Amino acid sequence: MFSDKVIIITGSTQGIGLKTAEMLAQRGARLVINSRSExxxxxxxxxxxxxxxxxxxxxxxxxxxxSCIQLRNLALDSFGRIDILINNAGIASGGLIKEIVPEAYEKVVRINLLGSIHPTLACVEEICRQKGSILFIGSVAGIVGLPSYSAYSATKRxxxxxxxxxxxxxxxDGVFVxxxxxxxxxxxxxxxxxNARGEEEVLRKRSGVKAVKQDKTAGQIIRQLEKRKFRMYSSFSALAIQWIYxxxxxxxLNILRHYRHKITSMQ
Ligand SMILES: NC(=O)c1ccc[n+]([C@@H]2O[C@H](COP(=O)([O-])OP(=O)(O)OC[C@H]3O[C@@H](n4cnc5c(N)ncnc54)[C@H](OP(=O)(O)O)[C@@H]3O)[C@@H](O)[C@H]2O)c1
Structure with a gap:
């Protein structure tokens, strides 16, 4: 199903985006890779x-x-069409509302929200032409707002x-979203x-949280595109949180309030 499909994945030079690109490449897709660093x-x-x-x-x-127009033009010049856009680029952010500076909020909104809107605006006409797909990468933090992740939760929601x-x-238009x-x-x-000052810092390894393997998360992204299912979860806990909420x-919300200190210290 992905053979010769032209797929743009934003934020695909590491992590979930790169793993998804690898798995789609193995399935014969034509890929357009992106991130801020050349x-x-x-x-x-x-x-x-x-x-x-x-x-x-x-x-x-x-x-x-x-930059998104340039990305679209590269896809069209290289492969002649765009079938799928995966809006994956995003940045984790933390900070209590009493500490976080406005510039940090603005940065998160620009990357996580406008950073999914802009590629969509740039590519939507081409994707409609192909009856293609647009997939947004959200987060469990977008199901319910987490303490000390307000900017991240707000943008993912x-x-x-x-x-x-x-x-x-x-x-x-026959487009899957x-x-x-x-x-x-x-x-x-x-x-x-x-961080709360809007500076990018290397993420400490989270303790006390069982992390899903990248190929499982990427596998669910690919499965979702295959099945054209509106919502898909990469872990049982993500699905459970959605249903409980x-x-x-x-x-x-009361459980989150009860565990607020634990969640805040997990950053
Ligand atoms: N990992 C998790 O536990 C988790 C959980 C839930 C949701 N997610 C979501 O899944 C997506 C990928 O997460 P990840 O953990 O793989 O993240 P990651 O390792 O931080 O990778 C993010 C990618 O996006 C790029 N990027 C960041 N800002 C960008 C921008 N403004 N323009 C273009 N590219 C940009 C980064 O490269 P440059 O720095 O070179 O730009 C990198 O390639 C994100 O949307 C994240 O919110 C992740």
């Missing part, structure tokens, strides 16, 4: 070219609309609203997180 794009493209020659990449910030709107709007909810997934050593929203 050096990381070069390394990822070289790695993926060991699987398939049909890989190109471009460094660019998805919070900048002009906003992606759900965005995906729901587009799902209805683009149904006449979905939202994926990864649970805590094993991260690369160089994964960064924004749906049926017992007050209880879920």
């Amino acid at each position: 050096q990381k794009v070069d390394v990822a493209v070289a790695k993926l070219r060991q699987i398939t020659p049909h890989v190109v990449g471009l460094a660019g910030d998805v919070s900048d609309y002009a 906003a992606l759900v609203g965005l995906a729901e709107s587009l799902r209805s709007e683009l149904s006449d 979905g939202i994926n909810y990864p649970g805590f997934t094993e991260n690369d050593e160089q994964k960064t997180m924004l 749906r049926f017992f929203p007050g209880l879920t």
